[in-house]
Amino acid sequence: xxxxxxxxxxxxxxxxxxxxxxxxxxxxxxxxxxxxxxxxxxxxxxxxxxxxxxxxxxxxxxxxxxxxxxxxxxxxxxxxxxxxxxxxxxxxxxxxxxxxxxxxxxxxxxxxxxxxxxxxxxxxxxxxxxxxxxxxxxxxxxxxxxxxxxxxxxxxxxxxxxxxxxxxxxxxxxxxxxxxxxxxxxxxxxxxxxxxxxxxxxxxxxxxxxxxxxxxxxxxxxxxxxxxxxxxxxxxxxxxxxxxxxxxxxxxxxxxxxxxxxxxxxxxxxxxxxxx
Ligand SMILES: NC(=O)c1ccc[n+]([C@@H]2O[C@H](COP(=O)([O-])OP(=O)(O)OC[C@H]3O[C@@H](n4cnc5c(N)ncnc54)[C@H](O)[C@@H]3O)[C@@H](O)[C@H]2O)c1
Numbered sequence: 583x584x585x586x587x588x589x590x591x592x593x594x595x596x597x598x599x600x601x602x603x604x605x606x607x608x609x610x611x612x613x614x615x616x617x618x619x620x621x622x623x624x625x626x627x628x629x630x631x632x633x634x635x636x637x638x639x640x641x642x643x644x645x646x647x648x649x650x651x652x653x654x655x656x657x658x659x660x661x662x663x664x665x666x667x668x669x670x671x672x673x674x675x676x677x678x679x680x681x682x683x684x685x686x687x688x689x690x691x692x693x694x695x696x697x698x699x700x701x702x703x704x705x706x707x708x709x710x711x712x713x714x715x716x717x718x719x720x721x722x723x724x725x726x727x728x729x730x731x732x733x734x735x736x737x738x739x740x741x742x743x744x745x746x747x748x749x750x751x752x753x754x755x756x757x758x759x760x761x762x763x764x765x766x767x768x769x770x771x772x773x774x775x776x777x778x779x780x781x782x783x784x785x786x787x788x789x790x791x792x793x794x795x796x797x798x799x800x801x802x803x804x805x806x807x808x809x810x811x812x813x814x815x816x817x818x819x820x821x822x823x824x825x826x827x828x829x830x831x832x833x834x835x836x837x838x839x840x841x842x843x844x845x846x847x848x849x850x851x852x853x854x855x856x857x858x
Contacts, residue, residue, distance in 0.1 A: 591835045595620035596675075600668055600721060602626045602655055602713060603680030603736065605633035607789040611823035612680065612830055613637065617644040619831065621676075624668050625650040626661070626717075655681050655713035656705060665720040673728060676834055677721045679714035679735045679758075686794060688750040695749060703750040710754035711761070718765055718779075726773045732834050735762050735781040739849050747795075759783070759845050766843030778842040780833045785849025786811050787821040796820075814857055817850030 599616055603609040604625040616623050617640065627633035630650035637648050653664035668674065686692070687702035714735050725731025737755045744752030759781060766779035788796060796808035804812070812818055829848050832838050847853045 586836055586839070588837065591837045592619055592831055594834075597621040597834075598672055598674050599623045599676040599678060600626065600665070600674045600717075601678040601680055602717065603682060604650075604678075605629075605636055606680065606683075608736070608784065608787060608823050608826055609680045610636050611827055612678065613648065614640070615827040615831065617647055620647075622647045623649070624674070626653045626655070626664055626681075628652065628654050656708040658716060661713065661716055662720060665717065669721075669724060674721055674724060675728065675731050677717060677731070677733045678830075679717055679733070681713060682710045682736060682738075682751075682755070684748065684751040684792065689795075690747045690749060698749070706750040707754045707757075710751060711757045714758055715761060718761075722765070722769060722777065725777045726769070729774045730776040732777070733762075733765065733779040734830065734833055735779075737762070737781045737783045737845055739783045739785050739847055739853050741783065741845075743853075755783075762845060763843045770842060778833075778838070780838070780841060780843070781845040782826060782829055782833070783845050783847045783849065783853075784826060785815065785821055785847065785852045787823065787825075811852075814855055815850045815852045816855050819850065821848065821850060 594616060599621050601609065601613065601623060604613045604623065605627050613623050625633050625648065627650050630652050633650045634648065637645060651664045651667055653660045655661065685702050685706055687699055688706045690698070718733060722731065735758050737758045740748050740752040741756040741759050762779055762781040769777040769779065796805055796811065797803065798805055826848055829846055833841065833846065
């Protein structure tokens with residue numbers, strides 16, 4: 583067993599990352615960290631120009647290492663074509679399934695569960711679960727050919743004990759946790775122990791997808807739900823996007839070389855707290 587050089591473990595100069603959700607609030611922070619550690623990052627986004635504009639303030643060197651290919655994650659044929667295009671340009675060793683989101687129409691509260699439209703629920707499952715499964719089908723064969731690679735899925739803490747109202751999203755993310763464990767086991771047993779699959783389960787980060795649940799329309803006052811969440815978070819604050827990046831770097835790096843099939847909560851203690 584060779585000792586891990588920690589300096590080298592976090593040098594991503596040789597890494598080429600394919601990532602969905604890289605233009606989102608949490609994704610942008612992850613991309614910036616990857617670029618700062620030398621990685622090349624290829625984003626999958628519906629709006630490439632808008633996605634790349636988020637990184638326009640970075641150095642010319644960093645900007646040269648972030649690219650974007652157009653794809654809507656809910657369109658299987660677009661995803662297939664996009665991944666083929668990315669792989670034709672060079673190998674990928676890291677896949678981050680970072681996209682996700684909720685829709686008010688797939689959430690109870692103003693509507694009864696019995697009346698939720700299936701189309702909205704399908705959209706939520708497609709983006710949060712099915713895109714990660716399809717991207718894994720498209721990319722992991724290349725990890726198998728290379729005999730190494732890392733997948734990181736972005737899940738949620740609303741899974742084993744789902745939040746009230748958040749029905750479809752919680753079911754989709756619980757599926758993503760199960761898929762993370764399944765794929766980790768499958769690839770290690772069938773193909774290579776050098777292919778690892780893990781997930782991060784963020785707690786509550788105030789972003790566009792959940793703002794309507796946590797803040798009143800004035801943008802200043804917490805909703806009752808927002809107050810309840812903070813009351814159940816021992817660290818008594820919402821997460822900041824940069825709170826995720828240390829766990830991301832660890833899971834993607836050789837420092838986590840014996841870690842696979844895990845869902846790591848980054849939640850200020852929310853999932854540990856009994857409420858008493
Ligand atoms: N914000 C939180 O508190 C929180 C908590 C738990 C989990 N998460 C998860 O973290 C991840 C990032 O969330 P965020 O808070 O940054 O949200 P966000 O809305 O800012 O970002 C979501 C990203 O997904 C992309 N996306 C959504 N639908 C897409 C589609 N059909 N095709 C292509 N791209 C699509 C968006 O373009 C964006 O880049 C998501 O998976 C989310 O479910 C967030």
